[in-house]
């Protein structure tokens with residue numbers, strides 16, 4: 001693997017919650033490198049950092065960003081060092097999902113009580129250090145390409161854009177690069193946390209996305225049966241598999257705020273399906289589901 005092709009991702013439509021939605025299929029960008037992490041890290045594919053000998057990052061042991069960085073490192077022929085808090089012995093013995101595939105791509109994994117600090121200490125002048133979840137300025141480069149694709153498709157018609165947020169990086173740079181209004185909801189932390197994340201990347205609040213909230217708080221990554229039901233309902237009515245970590249909270253937020261949208265909604269499918277493998281195991285175990 002030397003380069004990765006980026007084709008324009010398809011726009012599809014379906015009816016859900018009694019409303020017509022357009023869906024931007026960023027999950028289909030590329031089989032190995034897709035979703036918003038591909039958009040965020042595209043910069044480094046097109047501006048190969050020649051001095052870089054290793055990529056260093058940190059975060060959860062099933063992170064989508066971790067997997068995508070392992071693909072990036074493999075493509076650039078550099079090492080990938082990743083630090084997480086903890087790896088359950090069950091996962092070590094039975095690798096699945098992002099963890100399994102990132103290891104296959106050559107990831108060297110470390111554990112430490114303070115992953116960020118430990119990752120920073122591993123960094124030398126030949127390292128490319130990536131903040132957790134890819135909350136970096138370089139992400140704008142690839143997210144602008146997404147915005148341009150949507151702008152081109154929308155022409156001069158009116159649409160609202162919706163996507164669920166983790167770090168908020170994708171929503172922020174999308175809003176910065178389109179005249180359409182971007183709506184998002186926090187999945188990690190609350191509205192305050194998300195606003196802070198926006199401010200770290202962009203001081204001008206006028207170009208921040210509009211935050212909507214789900215009807216109740218969800219603890220990030222914790223299986224909840226209504227999230228699984230939303231995932232299943234989406235799959236049944238659209239024939240599309242959505243991510244199980246962010247998308248169900250996103251769709252619950254849309255359902256709860258339907259009256260806010262003045263225009264047809266474009267929903268961004270941000271990928272993350274490899275992460276579903278491990279999460280589905282956890283759902284099956286917790287709710288005794290027969291999956």
Ligand SMILES: *Cc1c(COP(=O)(O)O)cnc(C)c1O
Pocket residue numbers: 035036037064065133164165166167168169170171243246247270271272273
């Ligand atoms: C990483 C990720 C998000 C969150 O993206 P941010 O730019 O951090 O807000 C949402 N959905 C999926 C599927 C992801 O992998």
